[in-house]
Amino acid sequence: MKKIVTLLFVLGLGASIWAQQPLPGNEAAQLEKAIEEQAAKINAITSNFKQVKHVNGMSKDLVSTGDMMYKKENKVVLNYTTPIKYQMVMNGQKVKMVSGGRTKVYDTNGAGASTSEMQKMIGSCMTGNLKALKKDYKFSYYDKGQNYLVKITPNANKKLFKEIEMEMQKNDKMLVRLRLTENAKAGKSGEDYTEYIFSKTQKNANLPDSLFVIE
Amino acid sequence: MNKLVLPLVLVLLFIVSACTPRLFRGMDREARQTIKRSQLYPFNYTRGETETYSMQLNYKDNVINCILLVEPEENGNIRGVCTSVFGSTVLDFYLTEKGMFIYDCMEQLKHKKLLRLLEKDLMTTFFKRFDQASYEAKVWSLRHKSPSAIATEPLVLSKGYSLKGKMGKCHIKTDEIEQHVVEIENSGKLSAANIRFDYAQGNPSPQTVSINHPNLGLSILIEKYESETNN
Numbered sequence: 018m019k020k021i022v023t024l025l026f027v028l029g030l031g032a033s034i035w036a037q038q039p040l041p042g043n044e045a046a047q048l049e050k051a052i053e054e055q056a057a058k059i060n061a062i063t064s065n066f067k068q069v070k071h072v073n074g075m076s077k078d079l080v081s082t083g084d085m086m087y088k089k090e091n092k093v094v095l096n097y098t099t100p101i102k103y104q105m106v107m108n109g110q111k112v113k114m115v116s117g118g119r120t121k122v123y124d125t126n127g128a129g130a131s132t133s134e135m136q137k138m139i140g141s142c143m144t145g146n147l148k149a150l151k152k153d154y155k156f157s158y159y160d161k162g163q164n165y166l167v168k169i170t171p172n173a174n175k176k177l178f179k180e181i182e183m184e185m186q187k188n189d190k191m192l193v194r195l196r197l198t199e200n201a202k203a204g205k206s207g208e209d210y211t212e213y214i215f216s217k218t219q220k221n222a223n224l225p226d227s228l229f230v231i232e
Numbered sequence: 233m234n235k236l237v238l239p240l241v242l243v244l245l246f247i248v249s250a251c252t253p254r255l256f257r258g259m260d261r262e263a264r265q266t267i268k269r270s271q272l273y274p275f276n277y278t279r280g281e282t283e284t285y286s287m288q289l290n291y292k293d294n295v296i297n298c299i300l301l302v303e304p305e306e307n308g309n310i311r312g313v314c315t316s317v318f319g320s321t322v323l324d325f326y327l328t329e330k331g332m333f334i335y336d337c338m339e340q341l342k343h344k345k346l347l348r349l350l351e352k353d354l355m356t357t358f359f360k361r362f363d364q365a366s367y368e369a370k371v372w373s374l375r376h377k378s379p380s381a382i383a384t385e386p387l388v389l390s391k392g393y394s395l396k397g398k399m400g401k402c403h404i405k406t407d408e409i410e411q412h413v414v415e416i417e418n419s420g421k422l423s424a425a426n427i428r429f430d431y432a433q434g435n436p437s438p439q440t441v442s443i444n445h446p447n448l449g450l451s452i453l454i455e456k457y458e459s460e461t462n463n
Binding site for chain 2: 068072074079100105114116119199202203204205
């Protein structure tokens with residue numbers, strides 16, 4: 018019996034190690050190149066998403082759902098449908114928010130670092146345009162069974178996030194999961210994160226510019 | 233002339249002290265009553281249950297929309313977090329008997345006076361255990377005038393309590409039929425607030441909380457909704 022338990026433990030340990038295996042240098046470089054080649058071919062993306070906000074110390078997570086549209090360069094629409102209806106349109110440096118019949122337009126230059134960094138992050142991660150992030154972040158690549166996992170950590174401490182995890186399908190390098198882990202807070206154990214799970218993703222859908230117009 | 237000053241002051245003092253607060257207009261003054269402040273709270277929670285609310289802060293032309301999660305703990309303290317729709321943290325807080333402890337908050341809220349104000353609003357609204365002391369309250373009541381209705385409905389329809397608790401002077405109005413707190417007025421220069429609680433039928437806790445700070449032009453609307461949550 019002890020042998021069986023030991024064997025199961027070893028197999029389980031092995032599986033968990035294999036579940037997230039760092040890619041050797043040459044494979045990581047190949048993957049990075051493949052992601053960038055894929056990014057160059059993408060002009061537009063549509064996808065459904067589920068957003069999970071986890072706050073350490075709270076027993077439940079907050080789950081929101083909606084759909085997303087992205088078009089090169091820097092055009093993003095996030096339509097939240099549950100739990101509340103909310104729309105955010107980002108076009109270049111302009112941002113429009115629509116909620117409860119009220120519309121607010123502002124410039125990200127005056128909105129603080131968080132909005133513009135979020136915009137850069139979503140655009141870069143959705144398309145796989147990692148080049149845009151290379152200046153401020155370092156990358157490590159992992160094999161995770163059917164998917165690749167890319168862990169992105171900021172070079173400077175003052176960044177919005179402590180770590181970003183991108184999980185993408187091996188066959189087409191499309192993003193299926195994005196986790197943004199926030200920096201640790203004083204007096205609080207554990208970390209908070211926001212996770213996006215993407216589904217029904219379509220590449221190069223025909224998205225008219227009118228969808229991203231901000232007036 | 234000097235003989236007139238003292239009676240005049242006494243009359244004025246009597247008039248001022250006898251003034252009925254705006255919230256209790258139309259109600260009759262009753263005898264003073266000793267009451268626990270914690271008995272006059274709007275929320276009746278099930279401990280360990282997470283309640284989800286939408287929260288909208290309106291300040292002049294600015295609107296901040298967020299989602300508020302409130303979780304009463306076994307020890308009675310309240311763990312709460314307010315996040316933007318996109319998941320970034322607006323205010324991550326913990327309400328205890330000592331006050332509001334802030335783990336994290338967005339840059340725009342990092343002003344001592346604003347955080348004090350939010351602390352008072354959140355404590356008044358959500359934290360029953362904060363003030364468990366008993367107070368001698370001035371009491372007003374609204375009674376049925378029609379004798380025929382008295383036979384079928386309670387004699388007292390609504391009550392008003394005026395007391396000075398841990399959070400300062402406040403007026404609290406209750407609905408005696410539904411046994412709900414329906415309105416609270418907190419006094420203060422900048423922190424003066426009027427808080428209205430609206431209930432859905434049969435629900436012991438409010439569905440909507442409207443907080444209005446008339447001296448600041450700030451209003452906060454908190455609405456309960458059921459959301460999909462992960463365990």
